[in-house]
Amino acid sequence: MIEQTLTLPCGHTVANRLCKSAMTEGLADAHDHATAAHQRLYSTWARGGAAILMTGNIMIDRRYLERSGNVVLEDDAGLPALRAVAQAVHEGGSQLWAQISHPGRQCPRLANLTPLAPSEVQLNMVGNFGKPRAASEADIQDIIGRFAHTAALVKEAGLDGVQGDVCVGGPAVLAPVTPGRPRPPSRCPCPFVVDVPPPFGARPPRPPMKMANRRGV
Numbered sequence: 001m002i003e004q005t006l007t008l009p010c011g012h013t014v015a016n017r018l019c020k021s022a023m024t025e026g027l028a029d030a031h032d033h034a035t036a037a038h039q040r041l042y043s044t045w046a047r048g049g050a051a052i053l054m055t056g057n058i059m060i061d062r063r064y065l066e067r068s069g070n071v072v073l074e075d076d077a078g079l080p081a082l083r084a085v086a087q088a089v090h091e092g093g094s095q096l097w098a099q100i101s102h103p104g105r106q107c108p109r110l111a112n113l114t115p116l117a118p119s120e121v122q123l124n125m126v127g128n129f130g131k132p133r134a135a136s137e138a139d140i141q142d143i144i145g146r147f148a149h150t151a152a153l154v155k156e157a158g159l160d161g162v163q164g165d166v167c168v169g170g171p172a173v174l175a176p177v178t179p180g181r182p183r184p185p186s187r188c189p190c191p192f193v194v195d196v197p198p199p200f201g202a203r204p205p206r207p208p209m210k211m212a213n214r215r216g217v
Contacts, residue, residue, distance in 0.1 A: 006051075012161065014051040014095060022099040022163065025056040026069030032062055034071050034081040039088045046092025053094050054163055055085075057101040058154070060146035065111040066103040073100070073150045073157075082157040095160035100150045102143055102165075105132040116143075 002017045027037040045053050059065055062072040073082065089096040105117035109130050116139060117132035135143070151162045 015093075016049070016051045018050040019052040020045055020048075020050045020054060022054040022165070023056055024067055024070075026067055028069045028071045031077070032059075032070065032072035033078040034085050038071075038081075038085045042085055042096065043088040043092050046089045046094040050094055052161070053089055053096050055096065055098050055159075057103075057165065058082075058098050058150065060100055060102055060143070060150045063112060064103055064107045064116055066101060066106060067108060068110060073098075073153050074146075076153065076156070079153065079157045082154075082159070086158040086160075090158075097161035097163055098151075098154040098159050099163045099165050100147060100154065102146070105129060107132075 004017065005013055005015055006017055007013045025038065025041070027035055027041070029035050042053055042055075055071070057066045057070050059070045059072045060074070062074060065072075071078065071082070073079075086096045103115065105115050105121070105123045106129065107115035108128050113130040115130060115132040116135055118135060120132055120134045122131045123129040147164055151164070154162055
């Protein structure tokens, strides 16, 4: 069964049931663009036979990184380099899906001393993370717009799908270890999950999209 094709709920079909999940790479250049090292790495993985290769974090905002060396996609300057990675993957027989991300409070001090997160609760992990600023409603709307914009750029670069990684930007609102985020009772506590698809889908044709709902940190 693992070798059989699979049609996803969105109607997109993949060659088999194997997917390489996202792994942070740290291989971007000084302009936060993909490099020849990405091409070699993903070309090697593509020859392994997985139907889908998920990229590492492609950040929606260069002010807030998950680590140094992240690829950032805010405008079309990075499209040629990312397009070359997609081409290398396609030549190897796999699809390339982008994990697009905002790190929330999991943004290291070397990237930004004041991360933007759902609340001001600091990530206590070997002193590597600063005290975050709680996102305002305007900040949340900006992040939602950035997810949609980056997703559209990913499609333009020739990738095959998107995983919206809101593990720290969304579920952290729900996590008992990060209290203190007030919200209107009528609003979904994880707005990125329900609010990103409309602007994303407003850029037809809509590529496949999956929202990751991993453990909030």
